[in-house]
Amino acid sequence: MSRPTPPARAEFGYWHRLSLRWSDNDVYGHVNNAIYYQWFDSAVNSFLVGKGLLDVMAGDPIALVVSTGCDYFAPLEYPGEVEIGLAVADLGRSSVRYRIAAFAPGADEAAAAGHFTHVAVSRAERRPVPWPDAWRAVFETLA
Structure with a gap:
């Protein structure tokens, strides 16, 4: 099995910065x-809410996580900050697969990189529905 390589900062179009907490260290x-x-979830939802797509209290559709994964390349530690980069890897009819990576501030290579897949579902039935056109247009800006 070949080891993945850390992605570069230039591969990501949206950034979410977080302060590390004492309780983040093990x-x-x-x-x-x-x-x-947790960082990946926060970055994706910050993106969706910030773009006016996701209304967590009353919006329809909502996006449910169906798959995640992560590879780790270098440790991060408290105190400090982390920059989470986000890109869209695949956009389907009712799913989107994000590429996500955690970077030490200013680092060119990721300390960790992963994926996160959302599926659009109706709020009431929790069954897959197509992404609305407004969502698709925003996803395409990160493809």
Whole structure:
């Protein structure tokens, strides 16, 4: 099995910056792997809310996570900040697969990189629906 290589900063079009918290570190002195998934979720939803697409309280459709994964290349640790880069890898009828990476501020290569897949579903039935045109147009800006 070949080891993936860290993506470069230039591969991402949207950025979300977070401050690391004391509780993000684990007993080994670096950010725990589960925290990266929280960052990914925050970055994607910040993007969607910021673009006026996702109304978490009343919007329809909503986006549910169906798949995530992450590869780790270098440790990050408290105190400090992290920059989460976001790009769209694949856009389907009712799904979108994001490429996401965590960077130390100013670093050219990612400390971790992963994927995150959302499926558009109706709020009431929780069944897949096509992405509205407005959502598709915004996703295409990151493709």
